[in-house]
Amino acid sequence: MSRDSYTQESGSPPPGDATSGGEGPKRAETAAVRGAMAGLVALLAVTVAWWALALWPVEGIPPAWLERARLVCFNAGPSELPDASGWLLLVGQPIGMLALLMVIAGDAVRAGLRQAFASPAGLLCIASCGGVLLAGLVLAAVRVAGAPGDAEWLENARAPVPANYPRLDRPLPGLPGLVDQHGEAFAWERLQGRPALLTFGFGHCATVCPMTVMSAREVQERFRAEGRAVELVVITLDPWRDTPARLPSLAEQFHLGAGQGSGAQVGAADGVRPRSYMLSGTVEAVNSALDALQVARQRVPDTGDIVHPALVYLVDAEGMIAYAASGHAELIEELARRM
Numbered sequence: 001m002s003r004d005s006y007t008q009e010s011g012s013p014p015p016g017d018a019t020s021g022g023e024g025p026k027r028a029e030t031a032a033v034r035g036a037m038a039g040l041v042a043l044l045a046v047t048v049a050w051w052a053l054a055l056w057p058v059e060g061i062p063p064a065w066l067e068r069a070r071l072v073c074f075n076a077g078p079s080e081l082p083d084a085s086g087w088l089l090l091v092g093q094p095i096g097m098l099a100l101l102m103v104i105a106g107d108a109v110r111a112g113l114r115q116a117f118a119s120p121a122g123l124l125c126i127a128s129c130g131g132v133l134l135a136g137l138v139l140a141a142v143r144v145a146g147a148p149g150d151a152e153w154l155e156n157a158r159a160p161v162p163a164n165y166p167r168l169d170r171p172l173p174g175l176p177g178l179v180d181q182h183g184e185a186f187a188w189e190r191l192q193g194r195p196a197l198l199t200f201g202f203g204h205c206a207t208v209c210p211m212t213v214m215s216a217r218e219v220q221e222r223f224r225a226e227g228r229a230v231e232l233v234v235i236t237l238d239p240w241r242d243t244p245a246r247l248p249s250l251a252e253q254f255h256l257g258a259g260q261g262s263g264a265q266v267g268a269a270d271g272v273r274p275r276s277y278m279l280s281g282t283v284e285a286v287n288s289a290l291d292a293l294q295v296a297r298q299r300v301p302d303t304g305d306i307v308h309p310a311l312v313y314l315v316d317a318e319g320m321i322a323y324a325a326s327g328h329a330e331l332i333e334e335l336a337r338r339m
Contacts, residue, residue: 036108047094055143071296075307161334170321173292177285180277181247196231198313202238203250212310212327213254219332232276237306239286251278
């Protein structure tokens with residue numbers, strides 16, 4: 001009997017036909033299972049990469065792109081560890097992706113796992129993935145347990161200063177619209193050819209800003225004791241709250257000295273009296289200045305606080321940004337002596 005006559009008489013495909021026996025739905029089910037398992041593996045890979053970006057230890061000063069990525073993605077402080085919101089993102093990301101995968105293809109995921117547990121190759125794959133996750137959790141725990149807090153990091157860090165530490169030689173941008181704690185418009189010409197330390201902070205900051213400004217003041221005083229004047233300029237990161245009217249109290253809060261304005265000069269009894277400036281302005285003017293100075297930062301909408309790295313620019317007597325340093329006094333001093 002021919003295939004056509006068999007089909008006409010029985011109303012069904014002949015035995016052995018490719019469309020018989022529900023092979024179409026079976027193939028679709030197999031494809032769905034494979035796709036679901038591929039999604040599960042991709043989720044694992046993304047999670048490993050995400051956690052590595054946040055926690056992988058870096059010797060010395062991290063690259064600028066990594067520091068900026070950790071700041072923006074995880075609100076990482078000077079210790080390079082995420083803050084509470086960063087940890088929430090790290091933990092919530094894989095959980096959220098897994099939940100989404102189960103909603104979309106939960107049956108296929110469960111079927112794929114059953115098949116994996118039923119075969120030696122599948123068991124080996126599951127054991128390997130479990131080993132990767134366990135090793136990652138152990139390494140993350142060691143990294144977190146061995147890392148200092150932000151304040152401790154700023155206090156105890158002893159970063160070596162290599163001979164080839166990169167020199168920026170970047171011109172200072174103008175700061176239109178910024179005023180100091182005396183209500184005077186600020187311009188770089190007021191430094192009168194003196195080298196300067198330029199750093200950033202805000203009044204509600206409890207750890208990074210006070211420690212960074214304190215380190216800069218410490219270096220300023222060390223040079224003053226040697227008879228050398230190094231100016232100090234602090235620009236607020238929070239123009240929403242650190243308005244020009246609050247600058248005198250901010251200068252006092254950071255121990256910049258209310259009397260160290262443009263009139264401070266060298267006195268025979270006091271030796272060199274360097275000047276210190278606390279700057280602010282409108283939100284637009286401050287943010288424009290910070291952007292021009294390439295200061296990485298992120299404002300937390302719920303609290304208004306600013307997440308930012310500990311950063312000090314060293315400005316030479318020619319008005320060029322010579323170096324960028326973290327907030328540790330020894331590093332700042334060593335770089336200042338190279339200018």
